[in-house]
Amino acid sequence: MKALLLENIHPTAVDVLESAGYDVEQHPGSLSGPDLLAALDGVSLLGIRSNSSVTAEVIQGAHDLEALGCFCIGTNQVDLTAAAARALPVFNAPYSNSRSVVELVIGEIIALARRLMEKTERMHAGVWDKSAKGSHEVRGRTLGIVGYGNIGTQLSNVAEALGMRVAFYDIADRPIHGNARRCNSLDELLGIADVISLHVDGRPGNAGMFGEEQFAKMKPRAMFINASRGMVVDDVALRAHIESGHIAGAALDVFPVEPKAQGDTFESVLRGLDNVILTPHVGASTQEAQEEIGWFVAGKLVGYVREGSTGLSVNLPNVQLPPRTSGSRLGVLHHNVPGVLAQLNTLLGQDGRNLTAQSLATAGEYGYVLSDLEGPVGDDLVRSVLAVPGAMTARIVG
Template sequence: MTDIQKTTQKPRVLISDKMDPNAARIFEERGCDVDVITGESPEELVARIGDYHGLAIRSSTTVTPEILDAATNLKVIGRAGIGVDNVDIPYASGKGVVVMNTPFGNSITTAEHAIALIMALARQIPQANTRTQAGEWPKSAFMGVEVTGKTLGLIGAGNIGSIVASRALGLKMKVIAFDPFLTKDRAVEVGIEKVTLDDLLARADFITLHTPLTDETRNILSREALAKTKPGVRIVNCARGGLIDEAALKDALESGHVAGAALDVFAQEPAKDNPLFGAPNFICTPHLGASTNEAQVNVALQVAEQMADYLVNGGVTNALNMPSLSAEEAPKLKPYMALAESLGSLVGQLAHGNLPKISIEMEGGAAELNAKPITAAVLAGVMRRYSETVNMVNAPYLAKERGIEVREIRNSREGTYHTLLRVTVETEQGNRSVAGTLFGSGAPRLVEIFGVGIEAELDGHMLYIVNDDAPGFIGRIGTLMGENGINIGTFNLGRREAGGEAVLLLSVDDAITPEVVDKACGLEGVRMVKALSF
């Protein structure tokens, strides 16, 4: 399924940041060679990375295009943690490198930190601690508020946001949430009310943010949004820096419209100089959301398990640039993906001109499977006409760059075959379609090519010929192969009708030269000849 799995070489993994030592043990137990070399400069990592198939990192290593260019054997980058700001994902995708993270390993820890900051804001604990330890007894200076009965507004109600909601409900808070991806059923299940952003801003006594930083969420608490908040609101951010306009938040704190703010993350980190420092009723921590012993162990173990599963078994978990494929799914999907890639490669080699549309139809048993890896495999085969380094990771990106529309079609009914994959491409000459199935042993087989029924294995070097169905042709092509020292492995025939157009697929032991293709084109009755390679 991957280049790693096609060899007997043990995958090599580099752990370039400090993480729990059990991560290295997991890699070794699961069949990988692992080196732990931390604290290297970017230049040192560039010099070293070419030897490795996997790179396990935390936040210290920044994976730049220069490192990826040098990583000629790299298959996967694993980030022990949720944030991947230190990985150039688009460039990694273009290089065919899977990028994984561990979004759930520090969820509880981060959620608990948000709750801790809510309580710290409500009772002004950091400020009271500082003055008490300074020898004061400022009992009357700190009048807090109860959280019981208050409304907590979640911006983002995914994994971490849902945990915060459950803890807040335990504190007898009312929880509302703005999240475009939150379904009504999920909101009911979690016990929260789904609202618009404007409604949340107007109603919430406390606001916590739990969303990634994207073009849509950047400065989601802008100056305009902060002006819409309820007077006296308290704001907590343990998610990502850049979600809040920090200068606008400072002004809102100084005016008293925002009663308090607690940030664990900043737009620029490390935040050694920030406009919020010294603002009234502002508390902060140095990105401690994931900083518990339990979380650090969890993310290290999870990233090792995920990377090893991919390198050894082909399982894809928590990938940011490739469809997920569990280690349990991988054995079942492997023959389908081999068939899909072969069909994509066949139609990609035979179709002429641009391919504005590609349709992948899964019929019968194939319709019940995880379609995304199958689609990625088809695209890897098709896009090989454009790039020799294409794989399942970068093929969808290459297709998107070329403006190719990709459609997935499921058809649960069974036709002639129990399971069938059909790949159709739109060309200037019209649609061109190929189809294949799996035989009982799981062996992929071509069963149709451009409307002509033909049974063949797609493997190695092949010759595709379209000819007139007439006596003597098979003898002529056999003679030509013999005269040029080409040994024929299999002979596969199909035709539309007797005396009409026929198709011949030959598998041969060696690559067919352009000279032999030209000679085949000159044979009587030949309409088209194409050398293929799989």
Template structure:
């Protein structure tokens, strides 16, 4: 694959720096500043080599079947649950995301919303705009001394933990994985224990299918009376009808929600939710990571992954194939083989090369689940016959040749 044939399709208002990086690498770039539905995407995929999306575009098996030249997908966000990762791997398509770039932006929004709800700023603001002067301390509190319960102690949860402690909050966290507590944060042995002790509960869980309906009526009932709730993770993990009921009863004193089970496709489209119109409820349109700084960092990070993957086959930090990065000696041809992870594949490849008198300059193998990834460099001797033989192996998923 030569760089001049690489065509990138970037959707959903990906930062212009991504386009600039890809242009500088010699790739052809097309932008569409909105999400595409499945039919629209299928109609555009035949000549696409690199696909860049955010959270709204769904990459299904049908989309992948319509994309014979596609080699990589970039999720210009944290989550990848909008991509059929199994189908992508089976099609030999490498998937990248940006797991760290918008962490700070999400954390700062969470902190801002905790303070806003604790001081009931949205209600004061609405009254002022209605011409009502309501100078009162009723229901307004400091965050200092209050207990923050963080559900999901990954990249976002840990950074939130540190900043919350800086504000004088006591921090509890619950995670199914074994996580190191930062600062004075304390691990709760169960979700129920965390909910019963926290003044503010915030969700930062991932988008795996098992987390659907993770938080519901029983969990809201376990929360302390008058506590606050935040969800800046995934819309489908919370029963929002149950949240509304607990707010209306006064058991939950406020909520901040940035993600929803069904979200409008484009800017300006109607937003429908059972949470509209409730007091001390902050609703934001999935903007946790939508700062100019975060989007620029994400654009640069994922575009850089695209460039390095096309040029050198680097899969560092890929979410679905083995993560490898091997420096490429000058003057070498590189064979990149994604294959089924069964015994003997590397031996067969090297046997074919040896039969044809090809000397291996460098080689690296990595495996991940059902798939293996082999990068092989040679100074000379690789012929089309060798390429065809490797490509014809029953274990081969995809073979790329980089000159």
């Protein structure tokens, strides 16, 4: 059994996979296209971060691949539709790096409000510039959060603890934390916030959601932070509003185009601007977050192989049964059409199998069912299950 980990995934993932019996190969950089496909020969489990692209062609050609882990939050670098059609579950780490991103954003808010970048640059240049001009406390200021999910809500709580007022806007109906205020529109939020911080996902509909129109509606001398996705923001429009003085400062951790490898040249229209913090996509780059991500995603991959669990998979129905103590477990992915479960159970009954546990979930086009059976299960039963109309794949788990 072989696993391939790309992009310097934390050693915790290696420990988890090796403990499960996998021979782990590591590659420090990203791979895509033909290079990735060639590297997947004989590989059962693949782990990537944000820079590797797993296309439909790669998925269809990687015949040995059983599961894929994105050791990050985003999964837009994977063709999830193609993976689901091949019964290939994709897992990510939706919660593991939330605190690290929140702490980065809080640090940036304070650094921008105090204009610390300019102060430290002048000190390094030998200039003593002790002045309160342009420097402000964050206490009492209004933080406007766009996207009130895992990160947005944690940021809300920490910002309130610093004495900030919090308002948020989200297209989903999110519960309010603390004393935060819900805004009914993005325009409403832009009109009241002293700091705007973006925390939206990478779905195609979010591309270009923040541009000239939105920057123009922000309060004069407000600050702007993007630690979500680079394609969400029009950086050219942002530069224009910083140069005009309308935006007092900005911090960006993500960009529309990012270098693929360590040490590559970074190009951006935002380079060289005063009171602008640019960081190389390091929101989740703390030892604590990377260790937690490594443990979490590797555990999901092993859980799928050993127990058939698709809990928190982003592209297949989520099904999870307690670990088996005896007997056999059968996992079946099928088209989401009526009658498949009834036919499956009829088949199992005809085979004389006693069913000890079963769980089914459906989502979109697919259904997934795990069945625990007394005694061993052979390939003959798997072949019979695959003959059931609607069945796509069947495997003996573990």
